[in-house]
Amino acid sequence: MLELQGVTAGYGEFTALWDVTLTVNAGEAVAVVGPNGAGKTTLMRVISGLVPIRTGDLRLDGRSFAGRRAHEIVAHGIAHVPEGRRIFPRLTVEENLKMGGFLPASRRHYAETVGRVYDLFPVLAERRRQRAGTLSGGEQQMLAIGRALMSKPKLILLDEPSLGLAPVMVLRLFELIRRVRQEGYTILIVEQNVRQVLSLVDRAYLLEVGRIKVEGRSADLAEQDFVRKAYVGI
Amino acid sequence: MKRPLAILGLALLAVFPWLPLGPARLYILHVAILILIWGIVGTAWSLMGRFGLVSLGHGAFLGVGAYTTTLLWNFWGISPWLTTPLAVGAAVLLALVLGYPCFRFRVVGHYFALVTLALGEVIRLLIIAERDWTGGSLGLTLKDAGAFNPWAIQFADKRIFYLIALGVWLVGLWVWWRVDRSMTRSALEAIGEDETAAASIGIPVTRFKLRITLLSAGLTAVGGVLYAQYLTYLNPGVLAGIGVSLQIVFAVVLGGMYTLLGPTVGTALTIALSEYLRVAFGVKLLGMADTIYGLVLILIIIFLPAGLYGGLKELVLRRAAPARVVRAPSG
Numbered sequence: 001m002l003e004l005q006g007v008t009a010g011y012g013e014f015t016a017l018w019d020v021t022l023t024v025n026a027g028e029a030v031a032v033v034g035p036n037g038a039g040k041t042t043l044m045r046v047i048s049g050l051v052p053i054r055t056g057d058l059r060l061d062g063r064s065f066a067g068r069r070a071h072e073i074v075a076h077g078i079a080h081v082p083e084g085r086r087i088f089p090r091l092t093v094e095e096n097l098k099m100g101g102f103l104p105a106s107r108r109h110y111a112e113t114v115g116r117v118y119d120l121f122p123v124l125a126e127r128r129r130q131r132a133g134t135l136s137g138g139e140q141q142m143l144a145i146g147r148a149l150m151s152k153p154k155l156i157l158l159d160e161p162s163l164g165l166a167p168v169m170v171l172r173l174f175e176l177i178r179r180v181r182q183e184g185y186t187i188l189i190v191e192q193n194v195r196q197v198l199s200l201v202d203r204a205y206l207l208e209v210g211r212i213k214v215e216g217r218s219a220d221l222a223e224q225d226f227v228r229k230a231y232v233g234i
Numbered sequence: 235m236k237r238p239l240a241i242l243g244l245a246l247l248a249v250f251p252w253l254p255l256g257p258a259r260l261y262i263l264h265v266a267i268l269i270l271i272w273g274i275v276g277t278a279w280s281l282m283g284r285f286g287l288v289s290l291g292h293g294a295f296l297g298v299g300a301y302t303t304t305l306l307w308n309f310w311g312i313s314p315w316l317t318t319p320l321a322v323g324a325a326v327l328l329a330l331v332l333g334y335p336c337f338r339f340r341v342v343g344h345y346f347a348l349v350t351l352a353l354g355e356v357i358r359l360l361i362i363a364e365r366d367w368t369g370g371s372l373g374l375t376l377k378d379a380g381a382f383n384p385w386a387i388q389f390a391d392k393r394i395f396y397l398i399a400l401g402v403w404l405v406g407l408w409v410w411w412r413v414d415r416s417m418t419r420s421a422l423e424a425i426g427e428d429e430t431a432a433a434s435i436g437i438p439v440t441r442f443k444l445r446i447t448l449l450s451a452g453l454t455a456v457g458g459v460l461y462a463q464y465l466t467y468l469n470p471g472v473l474a475g476i477g478v479s480l481q482i483v484f485a486v487v488l489g490g491m492y493t494l495l496g497p498t499v500g501t502a503l504t505i506a507l508s509e510y511l512r513v514a515f516g517v518k519l520l521g522m523a524d525t526i527y528g529l530v531l532i533l534i535i536i537f538l539p540a541g542l543y544g545g546l547k548e549l550v551l552r553r554a555a556p557a558r559v560v561r562a563p564s565g
């Protein structure tokens with residue numbers, strides 16, 4: 001479904017990703033782990049078209065999307081839950097969800113998709129008229145995920161969803177992500193909680209200073225010193 | 235607004251010039267026309283301003299609009315009916331040249347405001363530099379075409395101008411209202427809150443910002459054309475540059491940019507204030523008006539961030555429906 005081939009990208013003079021090759025197959029859950037500043041967020045932003053690719057190719061369902069803008073990529077079925085949640089604090093919960101289904105194609109199915117999101121996250125239904133900025137951290141993360149689901153994506157990019165959440169909340173969140181997965185979504189997730197994320201995904205990549213260092217099935221990786229490696233540099 | 239009230243207000247506005255206005259009739263009509271023209275410009279400005287796209291250079295669009303039709307009339311005698319679309323087109327093009335690079339390369343907030351500030355000045359200096367045909371800083375007079383000339387849009391009778399200005403003002407309000415009811419508004423609101431997040435959920439950020447900027451510039455140019463047709467005298471200091479650009483912003487901030495009538499109410503207040511100060515203090519205290527202006531504005535910005543009209547409306551609504559969440563303006 002998603003293929004990156006030899007992708008190099010960065011900001012201005014600075015190169016944050018070097019020759020990154022990565023695939024995500026339909027129905028899979030894949031993790032990207034690595035120390036702070038490794039380029040994980042940059043990788044997610046490259047996939048969703050927010051950071052342009054310098055060299056290499058980005059393919060979705062076999063079609064090249066290199067150089068396309070974010071809205072074209074979202075329209076093709078990729079939804080990005082950005083790092084640090086970034087919901088719209090002054091809009092209500094429902095308005096936030098509405099914005100997630102902004103594209104004309106998703107607007108037509110609004111009632112149906114919003115119902116599904118409320119089924120998945122009942123707390124959002126209770127808070128629908130509340131301003132998003134007044135939600136708790138965990139609720140905001142649910143809203144961010146719900147907002148992404150509103151575009152009826154095939155692939156969801158989750159950038160450190162557990163960031164800044166209390167340990168109990170992190171467990172609950174992972175439970176919810178597992179349920180999202182069971183609904184049939186393909187997931188690419190960036191996480192610092194390496195142990196927990198490995199129990200959630202099929203495969204994982206280790207990114208270090210902009211390069212893919214290790215890749216493999218999560219069951220195998222959990223046994224290796226992968227976890228320790230992921231934290232080198234912290 | 236309640237429908238019967240709106241209809242009553244409109245009827246009143248339409249027959250206003252025929253009301254017995256007393257000996258100062260012409261003066262009152264003159265001020266009313268000015269309020270309508272600047273109300274159009276303020277409404278146009280707030281189209282962008284309310285989404286955090288603060289332009290300090292709307293004088294540029296105003297000047298481009300006014301000078302385009304006036305020059306084409308003076309040199310070639312082409313009717314402003316034909317050249318107004320050109321004037322709007324020129325302003326829109328200018329906005330495109332300004333906006334596209336700014337939005338594409340994420341020039342936002344204060345930086346955007348500074349770029350627009352420069353634009354207003356550039357246009358003013360350009361008008362002054364091209365004095366051979368623009369009249370430079372001495373200004374430019376619209377060639378007279380008689381006391382009643384619909385083809386040239388020149389009328390000695392102020393009532394006709396009043397009706398024209400009223401019509402265009404209503405169109406401006408309609409545009410504002412359409413934007414307020416559209417997906418464009420939600421998209422721009424989201425962009426105003428968090429541009430990156432908006433982009434990440436697939437909102438074409440550049441396109442939406444550009445669209446509203448072009449709309450605002452075009453409507454401002456129409457205001458410029460009206461101004462030129464009515465006053466028949468153009469001056470780069472009055473129609474382009476920092477001075478007028480800031481006046482537009484002042485008026486809108488004063489009235490409030492989150493309500494349909496806010497910009498017009500603000501315009502009316504600033505015009506009334508400066509006229510009053512002019513009459514009360516005369517030329518003795520020429521700087522006084524600006525000082526009072528400044529003080530009033532600072533107070534408004536601190537205590538009524540939604541503007542005078544917007545703030546009052548909020549108060550009324552809050553009393554009527556305490557549960558209603560009133561959206562605060564973004565900073």
Ligand SMILES: Nc1ncnc2c1ncn2[C@@H]1O[C@H](COP(=O)(O)OP(=O)(O)OP(=O)(O)O)[C@@H](O)[C@H]1O
Pocket residue numbers: 011014016034035036037038039040041042043083
């Ligand atoms: N907007 C930007 N402009 C310039 N450099 C940036 C920008 N964003 C990130 N970088 C740099 O790119 C590199 C990779 O950053 P990135 O945010 O992708 O890392 P990360 O793996 O997500 O880190 P973290 O785990 O802390 O979220 C860092 O060196 C960072 O300083």
Ligand SMILES: [Mg+2]
Pocket residue numbers: 040041042083160
């Ligand atoms: Mg990151």
